[in-house]
Amino acid sequence: MKRIVYTLIILLAVAHQDFWWWNDAETMVCGFMPVGLAYHAGVSVAAGLLWALAVRYCWPQGVDLVDATPTDPSGAAGSAHTQLGANE
Amino acid sequence: MSAGLIAVVIVVAYLSLLIGLGLLSNRFFRGTSADYYVASRGIGSFLLVMSLFGTTMTAFALVGSSGEAFKSGIGVYGKMASWAGIIHSACFFLVGIRLWSFGKRFGYMTQIQFFRDRFESDKLGLLMFPIVVALLVPYLLIGVLGAGTVLQKVTAGAFPDLFVATNGGLPFWLGSGVICLVVLIYVFFGGVRGTAWANAFQTIVFIILGGVTVAVISNRLGGPVNATSLVKEYNPTKLKRGVDAEDIQHYEQKLAEYEADPAKAIIKPKPPHEITQLHFFSYLFIPLSAGMFPHLFQHWLTAKSAKTFRLAVVIHPILIMVVWVPCVLIGVWATSAIVEGSAVIPPDFANPNAVLAIMVKKLSDPLLGGLLTAGILAAIMSSLDSQVLCISSIFANDIVGHYIAHDRQTDRQKVFFGRLFVVLVMTATYLLGIKLQGTRGIFTLGVWCFSGFASLFPLLIAAVYWKRVTKAGAYASVLVTAATWLWLFAESGYGANGGFLFMGMMPVATITMASTVAMIVVSLLTPAPSAATIAKFFTPTTPTKA
Numbered sequence: 001m002k003r004i005v006y007t008l009i010i011l012l013a014v015a016h017q018d019f020w021w022w023n024d025a026e027t028m029v030c031g032f033m034p035v036g037l038a039y040h041a042g043v044s045v046a047a048g049l050l051w052a053l054a055v056r057y058c059w060p061q062g063v064d065l066v067d068a069t070p071t072d073p074s075g076a077a078g079s080a081h082t083q084l085g086a087n088e
Numbered sequence: 089m090s091a092g093l094i095a096v097v098i099v100v101a102y103l104s105l106l107i108g109l110g111l112l113s114n115r116f117f118r119g120t121s122a123d124y125y126v127a128s129r130g131i132g133s134f135l136l137v138m139s140l141f142g143t144t145m146t147a148f149a150l151v152g153s154s155g156e157a158f159k160s161g162i163g164v165y166g167k168m169a170s171w172a173g174i175i176h177s178a179c180f181f182l183v184g185i186r187l188w189s190f191g192k193r194f195g196y197m198t199q200i201q202f203f204r205d206r207f208e209s210d211k212l213g214l215l216m217f218p219i220v221v222a223l224l225v226p227y228l229l230i231g232v233l234g235a236g237t238v239l240q241k242v243t244a245g246a247f248p249d250l251f252v253a254t255n256g257g258l259p260f261w262l263g264s265g266v267i268c269l270v271v272l273i274y275v276f277f278g279g280v281r282g283t284a285w286a287n288a289f290q291t292i293v294f295i296i297l298g299g300v301t302v303a304v305i306s307n308r309l310g311g312p313v314n315a316t317s318l319v320k321e322y323n324p325t326k327l328k329r330g331v332d333a334e335d336i337q338h339y340e341q342k343l344a345e346y347e348a349d350p351a352k353a354i355i356k357p358k359p360p361h362e363i364t365q366l367h368f369f370s371y372l373f374i375p376l377s378a379g380m381f382p383h384l385f386q387h388w389l390t391a392k393s394a395k396t397f398r399l400a401v402v403i404h405p406i407l408i409m410v411v412w413v414p415c416v417l418i419g420v421w422a423t424s425a426i427v428e429g430s431a432v433i434p435p436d437f438a439n440p441n442a443v444l445a446i447m448v449k450k451l452s453d454p455l456l457g458g459l460l461t462a463g464i465l466a467a468i469m470s471s472l473d474s475q476v477l478c479i480s481s482i483f484a485n486d487i488v489g490h491y492i493a494h495d496r497q498t499d500r501q502k503v504f505f506g507r508l509f510v511v512l513v514m515t516a517t518y519l520l521g522i523k524l525q526g527t528r529g530i531f532t533l534g535v536w537c538f539s540g541f542a543s544l545f546p547l548l549i550a551a552v553y554w555k556r557v558t559k560a561g562a563y564a565s566v567l568v569t570a571a572t573w574l575w576l577f578a579e580s581g582y583g584a585n586g587g588f589l590f591m592g593m594m595p596v597a598t599i600t601m602a603s604t605v606a607m608i609v610v611s612l613l614t615p616a617p618s619a620a621t622i623a624k625f626f627t628p629t630t631p632t633k634a
Contacts, residue, residue, distance in 0.1 A: 013174055016166065017369055023330040025320065032312035034327040037162040037416060040170040044409035047173040052402045054181055062628045063189045063394040 001057040009050050016043055091454035092246030092256060098458035099239070099465065102293075103270045106286055106469070110274020113282040121502035124279035125197045125481045131390040133399040135284045139387050140400050141407050142287035142470030144176060144378055146230070149411055150294060150467050151238075154447075155440030157419025158433075161326035163363040164419075167371040169412040173405025175372070179379035179545075181401045184388040186552045188397070190625065191389040198478075199385040200486045206551045207562045208621050213486055215566055220382055221482065223540045224475055225517070226533045231472035232521035235465060236264030241445060242461045260525050267465065268518040271473050275480075276510050280390055283473040290466035295410055297463035301448060301456065302414035308427060308451040315421040318355075322424040325360040329368065335360045346435075355424050356435035370593035373600050377541035380548055383471075383478035415444065422447050476517070480509035533583050536573070539596035543569040546604040550611075555622050561611030568606035572599045 021027075021036045029038035089097075122128050131139070156164040187202065196202050200220070204213045240257045248256035258266075274282045309315035319326055322342060325335050339357050346353040378384055391397060422443045425432035432450050433443065448460050484505035489497050497505070547565045550557040576595040580588035590598050616622075 009174070009178075013372070016170060016174070016372075017365065018166075019365060021328070022365070023328055023332060025324040025327040028313075028316060030312075032306075032316040033417070034162050034316070034420075036328055037165055037413070040166040041409050041413050043166075043170040044173040044405045047170070047177060047405035048402050051177040051181060051405070055398045055401055058181075060185055060394075063185050 005050065005053045005057050009054065012043065012046055012050055016040075090245045091449075091457060092243045094454040095242045095458040095461050096246045096258070098455075098462055099243075102462040102465070103266065106270055106289070107273050109285050109289060110276075110278045110282045113274070113278035113285045116281060117277075117279065119500075119503070121197070121499050121506065122195075123281070124503050124506055125477075125485070126191070126386065126389040127279070127281040127284065129192055129390060130392050131281075131284055131396065132392055133396050135288050136387070136391050136396050137400045137403055137407075138288035138291045139284040139390075139474070140180065140384065141404060142291040142467075143381075143383060143387060143474045144172070144471075145291075145294075145408070145411060145467060146227070146471045150298070150415055150464055151234070151441050151444055153412055153415040154419035154422070154444040155442075157326070157416040158422050158443045159440045160361040160363065161323075161328065162416060162420055163329040163368065165412055165416045166329075167363070167368055168374070169408050169416075170405075171371050172375040172378070173408045175375035176378045176408075177401045177404050179376070179384075180388075180397055180404065183379050183548060183552055184384075185394050185397050187385060188388045188391050189394060194624075196389065197386070198482050198485050199382040200482060201490075202385075203551065203562070204490075206621070206625060207557075207559045208617060209559045209562070212559065212562055212566075214491070215563065217482065217486060219540070219544075219566065219570060221479060223537045224382065224479055225520075226537050228472060228475050228479070228513075228517045229521055229524060230534050231468045231475070232264045232268060232517055233525065235267040235468050235472075236260040236521065236525065238445075238461060238464050238468075239263030239267070241442075242457065261522055264521050265518060267469065267472075268514050268521075271469055271476060272510065272514045275473050275477050275514075276507055279506070280386060280477055283477055284387070284390065286473060287470045290470040291407075293466045294463040295407065297460055298411050298414045301452070301460055301463075302418055304452045304456055305418055305421070305447055309421060309425055312417070315417075315425065318424040318426060319420055322355040323358050325362075326358070326420050326423050329363040331360040331362040350435075354426055354429070355431050358423055364592060366592045367589060367594070370597040373542050373594065373596040374538055375542075376545040376600070377538045380541040380545045382482065383474040386478050386481065387474065418447055419443055425451075427451065476510060476513050479513050480506055483509040483513070536577055536580075536583055536595075539594070539599060540569065540573050542596050543573065543599040543603045546600065547607055550607060552625075554611075555626055556611055556616055557607065558611045558614045558617055560614040561607045564610035565603045565607035569599060569603040572602045 018036070018039055021039055024035055027035040029035055033041075117123055118128060120128070153164060153168065156168075190196060190202060194205065196205075200213045200216055203216060204210055237260065240254055240260050240263055242257070243263070244255045244257035246256055246258070251257060251259055253259070274286050278285065306312040306315050309318070316327070324338065325331055339360055342353070342355075342357040346356045350356070388397075419440075422433050425447070427450070433446060437443075444460075448457050452460075484502060488505050489495060489502060493501075544566065547557075547562055550561070550565075573595075576588075576590055576599065577583065579590070580595070588595065
């Protein structure tokens with residue numbers, strides 16, 4: 001399922017290049033919205049739906065476990081790089 | 089009461105609400121640096137959605153989108169908005185969640201802390217710091233310049249005796265000063281929680297106002313169908329992206345009719361503006377900048393849990409659509425709008441960014457005009473606040489905290505320096521804004537800053553997903569980005585050529601590709617990172633018992 005979702009997202013990015021509406025100033029959606037604009041509004045909605053599928057089926061492994069891990073209490077980020085800095 | 093005075097009353101009420109929110113958020117402040125910079129990593133789904141959306145949608149979303157649609161037609165939506173919908177969510181999902189988890193595990197508060205750690209290099213922070221700040225400062229300036237200019241225009245006539253030189257409107261120094269002061273107050277007291285609350289409020293304001301504005305304007309134009317029909321008659325190329333021989337012929341015919349009898353023809357047609365397929369495609373690279381924005385990084389770190397991101401990932405593209413579609417429609421309608429037998433926008437009108445304001449002023453009442461001003465200020469401030477806080481936290485945590493105090497500051501000192509830098513950064517931005525008032529180049533520079541951040545995005549992706557990326561590869565990526573950016577920026581006449589393309593594409597495409605190639609080649613030629621670093625960032629997390 002993960003591959004299907006990512007493939008669909010890539011296909012959406014490909015479909016973003018809608019050369020077929022490029023020269024269409026005649027077709028109107030609901031009588032007032034140019035089809036080139038309506039199509040891309042649809043791309044935005046499709047993006048929302050596909051990312052919803054990604055959230056459902058492609059959720060990154062391990063990140064939820066971090067929820068149970070206490071934050072570094074010192075807040076002093078990167079003790080390793082401080083040490084490394086002295087060696088640079 | 090004059091329209092200018094109505095605008096002043098609405099804006100004052102709106103800004104008072106924002107200050108109130110800032111002071112209220114201060115009541116929840118726990119006094120720790122983690123609370124000031126990352127809200128104790130406790131922001132929930134709704135606030136995260138709103139703060140991410142409010143931060144990414146600058147004034148360009150309202151003012152610039154309608155202006156660009158007026159100039160080049162509906163193509164602006166596909167170039168900017170629908171690409172942003174796909175790419176921004178990808179950044180949140182693929183990068184934001186991972187970075188949040190690193191931030192939570194290792195206590196990061198700034199992007200530079202992560203890069204220093206991930207690439208085992210203290211000096212990388214010193215290289216990135218000036219680049220990140222230099223790319224971010226023009227954004228701050230755009231906000232200050234935009235706010236001062238908008239307030240001066242919409243309050244015209246409010247104080248005719250007091251401000252004669254500005255036709256009774258609030259002078260630039262006063263308008264921008266008030267906005268800076270309000271942002272300063274709620275960021276100073278509320279920290280990142282204050283900005284998240286304010287962003288949520290402001291995002292709701294400009295979403296609602298977008299819908300109301302398009303409804304009122306289309307009604308005055310005889311309904312949306314009639315408004316679009318006028319465009320079809322006078323400027324059909326604004327309803328599509330391509331231009332063919334028939335379009336040229338139609339344009340020349342309409343122009344001849346206008347020149348023969350302007351009163352009868354009413355609308356002077358606008359020259360067709362073609363968007364090529366390659367140009368359109370190359371806009372794909374622009375929204376990658378969102379992944380690299382240090383102020384978005386800071387908002388990611390505020391999330392309560394990984395799950396908090398879910399709503400933002402899904403709803404962000406739809407919110408973009410809700411804000412952008414009305415603005416693009418208004419911009420396109422403006423090209424051919426006729427009310428009571430005359431054109432709404434004068435022929436040869438040369439300031440597209442003023443199109444929205446003129447449409448609102450001429451086609452709605454002063455109350456909506458005042459509310460829209462509040463909406464535009466909301467869009468400006470919801471980005472300005474996060475950027476100010478971000479630069480301040482980089483100064484406080486990376487420069488003072490790490491390089492000067494060597495990570496030996498107390499928590500109280502960290503908060504103190506954060507607030508000190510909020511005051512200093514805001515004051516410096518305000519003074520720079522006053523100095524650069526009227527400089528149009530700064531707006532063009534904004535697009536170049538987007539390009540700079542976008543070109544650094546491959547480095548971020550590699551840092552999160554590619555074990556083999558090395559310190560030398562990171563340096564190569566940053567230096568090649570800087571060199572290519574400077575070269576193409578010079579080629580564009582230092583931003584003077586607003587429509588500059590390189591090989592038919594946006595310059596960002598070339599800079600991003602050069603940055604990526606440099607990073608990959610140099611990484612493969614240099615020793616891999618230490619096993620400890622790879623284990624730190626790539627070993628699956630195991631829960632610990634709290």
